[in-house]
Amino acid sequence: MKLTRIAPLGALVAASTLVLAGCAANEASADGSGPSPTGDSSAALSGTINGIGSSAQGTAQQAWIAGIQTANPELNINYDPQGSGAGRKSFISGAADFAGSDAALSDDELAGTFAMCADGTSAIDLPVYISPIAIAYNIEGVDELKLDAATIAGIFSGTITRWDDAKIAALNEGVSLPDAAITVVHRSDDSGTTQNFTEYLAANAADVWTEEPSQTFPFAVGDAAKGTSGVAEAAKSAKNSITYIDESGAAGLSIAQLKVGDTFVKISADGAAAVVADSPLVTGRAAGDLAIAINRTDTQDGAWPLVLVSYLIACQQYQDADKGALVSSYIQYVAGDAAQQAAAAQAGSAPLSAELSAKVIAAAQTIK
CATH class of the missing domain: 3.40.190.10 (Periplasmic binding protein-like II)
Incomplete structure (x- = not known):
């Protein structure tokens, strides 16, 4: 199902406002190779990408997709919230261009191959939703x-x-x-x-x-x-x-x-969010993979250690470079502050910290 079409009006208005704010993560470069560092609104995105995965991300995805498509009428993003496991399986098999998952890829999954990814490359986990x-x-x-x-x-x-x-x-x-x-x-x-x-x-x-x-x-x-x-x-x-x-x-x-x-x-x-900020990255992962080892025994004042970090999972390099450019742009958009605030308003999630947002955007910029 295409969540954009059922997004509430409030999400559409808020998300379209944030897109038009000119965040560099939201726009493609003039030659279509990736996001413009200047956020040039004339370089509109076009094409289609499909995601499957986390139902917890579902409400946030409504706001994100509605926002980026409002500013890019020729862009079509579909997200089907079948669940995290279904999302990872679909991405691995090539049935989805990206996955939403409340669990990062396992070592066994990373040791395998990914149908959408270029030969010799793997996938990365990028945190975009904390709840x-x-x-x-x-x-x-x-x-x-x-x-x-x-x-x-x-x-x-x-x-x-x-x-x-x-x-x-x-x-x-x-x-x-x-x-x-x-x-x-x-x-x-x-x-x-x-x-x-x-x-x-x-x-x-x-x-x-x-x-x-x-x-x-x-x-x-x-x-x-x-x-x-x-x-x-x-x-x-x-x-x-x-x-x-x-x-x-x-x-x-x-x-x-x-x-x-x-x-x-x-x-x-x-x-x-406080627990996530107090948690390290998983060690031994590829550059750009930002899987988080959540500190489940955190007892700082006000901490809620029963927390999920939900990821967008993508190829380091796609066989189809156009798909890679669109996925890169979308993830950069999603990790931006305005998109994170829109998701917080719509889903009650915790926006990524400025530090984590910057890391996700930098990692997404390497996607080809």
Whole structure:
């Protein structure tokens, strides 16, 4: 589906304004070889590129695509939010020109070949979207819920099965918890959100969460649904339910506070961004690959370590140079401050820091 066509009017207006601001990342050079360093608005982009991937990125992609196409009427960008795993598989096979993924390419994936990429070259991961993952719930009469990593791990692994369990009650003194079974809702598809969620539990509750981090949910517990919108609808439809979900999809559900260190923290994009800023890059990657090793045990004030970093994945060099130029321009646009602010307004994400934005733009400029 082409998300541009369903973008809300507010996103269109905000995004078109940011494009016309003249950011150098938004425009192609006069000879079509890549973005103009002067941001010359006369050098319009044209052609078509197709992306598949992260459903968490879906709302942000609406704003990004609407904005760049408003300024470039001959440009056509399609993005299908099938999920992170589907995006990476499609990119690897050549069914997509770029992928959106809430998990960076694995070492095994990088060791393989990419159908769109020129012989002898590989792919790179460029972070473009930072968002907190919500522990969202639907319990009538419970407006405030506090959970720690061990209790979350117990709920989602199936060892804590009722809302009035003593471990939940101990964290929520004074809250009237129902004498009811917990309905767990998790992702059915290969999901980067699941990868980030299970990384967090493995790092903070290893004695309860006994499985390795994975992009597929590892326990036969509760109900499964596909994509961000799927788990949101399933949780809204089921009484006494709980799910993990990118915050952009949690509207209509309540969100639990998370115990970080010795305090309970309310979800925030700023808290997610602070954790990412405190995290190093993954070592041993190719130049231009900016995969981030998220510090899942960060306890700085206000931190929200249950965070996802979502990437645009592209070739270092495309077999089709025209495709490479368009992908390069699009990623530079997306990483720019105005586009990041548009996504924050539309999806509630955290804009990239100035330092990280500059690194992503510089890396995207090397795409051929």
